[in-house]
Amino acid sequence: MATMPDDLAALDAYLAATRDDRLESYMAFLRIPSISALPEHAADCRRAADWLVEAMTTAGLEHVEAAETGGHPVVYADWLHAPGAPTILAYGHYDVQPVDPLDLWTSPPFEPVVVRDRILARGAADDKGQVHAHVMAAGAILATRGAFPVNVKYLFEGEEESSSVHLDAWLASERDRLGADVAIVSDSGFFEGNLPAITLSLRGLMYAQIDVVGTAVDLHSGTYGGAVQNPANALATIIAGLKGPDGRIRIPGFYDDVVPLSESDRASLAALPFDDAAYQRQLGLPALVGEVGYTTLERRGVRPTLDVNGIWGGFTGEGSKTIIPAHAHAKVSCRLVADQDPDRIFEAFRSYVEEIAPPGVTTIVRYLGGGSPSLTPMDHPATRAAARALEATFGRAPVYIREGGSIPVCASFASILGLPVVLLGFTQPDDNAHAPNEWMDLRNYETAIRAIAQTFDELVDLPR
């Protein structure tokens, strides 16, 4: 059931009439320095949560609450008066990144300013702008129609920028209250400029440390060299053995659970505006190198990886010191794709490292953490619904992108709540999230409100 033109016209008229108030409200939200990673801003995070409670109450939502988590609160609200219709769980976060280096900001990060079509402030894009668009969409829907076409639940957390430490436990404890048919996560963005996009997948992570231990102290390389295994040489041998020259990871079973790329997946990635030569030039590299048989966008978005994140051992100062290091270490992580499981990948990794570890030293492999990948296919009904809403409001069909990084909450929604996730975000790729002079395009912000409202309309027919 698509939205009636009358409804749309009423929503548009309401949004046009309330635009100034909305901008003022957006700026008030941005003025709260809710930096979750810094303990001195804990009270500000609570203030931001309280601010949201008030705004969502004003919007007409129900059961509005700043719920305790043991850390910064989760703001919850719902509207559940569409019996028989699907239930949508909308997610965003009200906390923001730190602002260092402060001297690179052209205006103070928590004093938002509008410059032409952009609003500049920490959180303008990531993620307060998107949270605010959701709250404004809710208010506009209820003000113009008195009802949502679906049931909605909102979950705005306050610890996304500090590893969502308390979220999973809270999700598990509130599992009954959070039941839904789909999660809409608004914490992502477009692929290029104003071209709307839906992120279909995020990669997961398996992070490990390899410790290669020889003697108790460094040895003189003249006196002992040749007679003993060198832990740093052994570590290099292990790392070199993990990947082939074709870029394939050699760990037995590593690719077993990888969901194959469909032809339409490949076609949609190939259709993205992307120039290998420009990308290489921008990175300043002599060549782009990766797994044989895949394009750059596939390599960084939909294929699993193995990277050394850090390596150290022995003498690292200026000049020369002739020692055999007593021990050597590396941090090694894999980006994972659906349906690879971080724990199973770690076990395969550990077992293979132990198998290829050279003799004469002791090799220890430790798990430092992981996260599951997530994937909602392009042809999932919820993805299709969001795509229709984006095309109707932005005037162009969205592109489909694959993010190489992780938004751990997506995996949590899948594993804890059993929900498919649609990543419906509205920021531009050069929005300076996590950097000085973060900004949001106000036209995108306004259109996002319409797109969110229309997505709810399009989700009415979601199979349950």
Place this chain on the structure above:
Amino acid sequence: MATMPDDLAALDAYLAATRDDRLESYMAFLRIPSISALPEHAADCRRAADWLVEAMTTAGLEHVEAAETGGHPVVYADWLHAPGAPTILAYGHYDVQPVDPLDLWTSPPFEPVVVRDRILARGAADDKGQVHAHVMAAGAILATRGAFPVNVKYLFEGEEESSSVHLDAWLASERDRLGADVAIVSDSGFFEGNLPAITLSLRGLMYAQIDVVGTAVDLHSGTYGGAVQNPANALATIIAGLKGPDGRIRIPGFYDDVVPLSESDRASLAALPFDDAAYQRQLGLPALVGEVGYTTLERRGVRPTLDVNGIWGGFTGEGSKTIIPAHAHAKVSCRLVADQDPDRIFEAFRSYVEEIAPPGVTTIVRYLGGGSPSLTPMDHPATRAAARALEATFGRAPVYIREGGSIPVCASFASILGLPVVLLGFTQPDDNAHAPNEWMDLRNYETAIRAIAQTFDELVDLPR
């Protein structure tokens, strides 16, 4: 022409009669804190040189001089009244190592004490004890016979413990004055306890740094992982490619100039008292690992090596950080054996590293320094002469050992002065050289004086 028993008896009688004075002189020499690496001890180094000048003058040597080098002086003296006889250049050093950690010394390092048969002090063994033995031998020979059987030149340097920075230039500038037939270097020791030994060879060194450079800054491993070469993975691939699992170095031409081990060389090494299991236990290693086809003593003494001395890149702190390092680095060095040339080995190393360096990053190889190996065969007439002297004075035939480390002056004597080198040293392997509580066995010291005197006698017939 072997020494006449009469001469020996006179020497013995003289040495017995002067023993107390000699010990007092030895202790006076040890009291001068001639630490060459510490600028605040520069005046002490000069005092030690002046002390030697006086002692060598007293001994009856000629042209005695503390020669300027630009650093600490070289003490030179000679006695050149044996026309037609060979000329011997004797080498030692009067400077000593620093004394840290001072609190582990059982008595102050520059206040020598005699405990049973040992004299304890910094430099007692390395190398003031051996320098003093040479000066005392000279005095005893001239006092009892009025003449040496050969021409002798002495060169005692003051910068051995601080890389002999000025020595090579001084050797080159004094080449004419230093002409000789053989160099006797007394800065080595025995293999075990009181078993006399001659060190036949020292390994050389080629020390390099490999820099693998990717992007200007670290990249996010989620966003970029898979699309770019990882400098740390690339570095591991390079290092792993330098050696095979058989312990052989894969650099083309690396072994071309290695002087093959003769059967008698191998037999003499195999005859040394050495227990692999005890060595492994002492090092606390699960296994001894090295080049296939060679024993542990061969691997650490007469075979060239390749060791990573240090490696670093990316995130090395606690926990996990998901980056692709912008660059990664390793210090890599090779111990070399006769007749490998450090410069040629570096060129082969550089060329091979560049050949096997993975694409997508820039690999730079830099030379940080090197030194030539040295080797004087077991059947060299000078080696045989020293061996006869050791057997006659210590009562046992010497063993022949191969040192894995370097004494750079030996290569300098070969390359600058064109001299074969005999390493005639008298310290015990557990003498704590470079560590607290350094000691010299006074019986070895006394016998060393006889052995030095007799070595001169045995060298009379050295082919010129």
